[in-house]
Amino acid sequence: MKKGTRAWLAAGAAALVLAAALFLLLRRRPQGFVPELLSRDDGRGGAVAEFIKVKLFFLSETSRYLQPVYREIEMPEAREELYRRFVSLLLVGDGAHIAPVPAGVQLRSLHYLAGRQMLLLDFSESLAGAFPGGTAAELEFIYYMVDNVCYNFREIKKVKFLIGGNESKSLAGHIDLERPFFPDFTWIQEP
């Protein structure tokens, strides 16, 4: 083999390795992050409150990906209460983005099953009653909840939805809601 050909082959191989490395780096999906723990006093040397900084992802008209927004939650004593406050933020939404949840939906109860690493979210019946329909809307709601929760709290591996305290076959006639859902971080766009 000629010297020049060998050099070209070597250069080609190096380019391929570089392209593969870039591909792997770029396709790496978010695996969740650890919310930052913040402490604040009342400015007069009084009581200290603890907050955690979480990263919420909302829907937007301009992108098919969920967009990140940072929020702080005052740290409660019980972990489940933290989850509850987090889900409440998701229900309230953000003025600049879309929260894919029908108006008036409330979180009835929430349970974390540690042994199964599963969060049970029990929503008011208005979730199904006021749901606008459509496969896209169902998936938007499901992965908005599941991705946000699993992204911010690594211990939660899956989410199961209940409506009015009961299992429900589907939200609006498409997706099987009786199964627990694992996160699909392809919905999320990291900044």
Added chain:
Amino acid sequence: MKKSIKAGLLCAVLLAAPLLPAPLGISFRSFDHEGYTRVVFQSDRAFAYSVDVQEDRLQLRLNGRADFPAPAVAVANSLLLEKVTCEQRDEGSVLTVHFRGAAAVRKSFVLEKPFRVVFDLVRAEKQAPAPPQAPPEAAKSKAAAEEPAPAPRPRPIETICLDPGHGGEDFGAIGRSKLKEKDVTLKIALKLKKLIESRTGLRVIMTRDKDSEVSLNTRASIANNQLGQMFISIHANSSFRKSAYGSETYFVSLQATDPEALELAQKENQNAEDPGEAIQNDELKMILWNMAQTEHIRESSKLAEAIQNELNQLLGTRDRGVKQAPFRVLMRTAMPAVLIEAVFISNPSEERKLQSDDFLDKIAQAIYNGVSKFIYAYNGSLK
């Protein structure tokens, strides 16, 4: 007879008894599921058997003598089964499952610990398919016993099931100008039915042909019971993003199956005293239904691609691609199955298009083209 002779005979019988083959204790149970009836013959030890299936009955022929609870056992509360009889013949025992009407075997397999011969029966409309090949002798290894029997040989597509989404009190999504998804899907499905029937002569069954409410499970049951070979669910999409537009075609997603639930399913399968009870578990039920579609997932993916390509060409809207999601209605269908989201009824511009009969014709034509191409390739692959 003298006491000594009697005692001698008794001793001879007692001594000889262990040498004679003991009757094989066999129990029978069955349970109806949506779309099929499962029949199970169970014994505490493996046995050799042959199977004969006719339109009105299934026979399990054993070499030895079977100890069955009664010569005839009525099967209460079964849609498909009438009774089970046990007949002792010179060559062995014959257990016969008598059907109510005609039925066919969709699947048969053997399980171990305890040894079980399982048949899944479906309602047959005309003739039952050819009887499945029974193993020449009882399964010998655990691996062999746990493997399902080979699936029946695929046959050319003759029956298509169309599923217009929603209906009755379930309006589906509603557009800004109050167009209802349930009306649009029915119109498209009826147009598509007409196209398929007039141009191909294939049999088309509908999960609904008027404005009626049909549950998701019933839709799948209709397709399975009518021996559909392709399931096409027709929908119009809706999003929280008003700007969302375009068409997309889905097939079922199995990737999110919970490993914990899979493990549970395996345990239940091995240990359950009564599989009928085990199946009450929702997660297990979900997995079993997933399995119903698993066999067809490759074909479902091809069908979805064929239809999506045609939608892209004919509708001139945005290609949102072929996607996967855990659709309840698709999971339960035992055939290639797709769900089409034609365009977005939540998008005012696309809602206007859905109000036009010409546009609905285009959607029906695109689906028809995709279905035709798929059938052509599928039937060709059988030759």
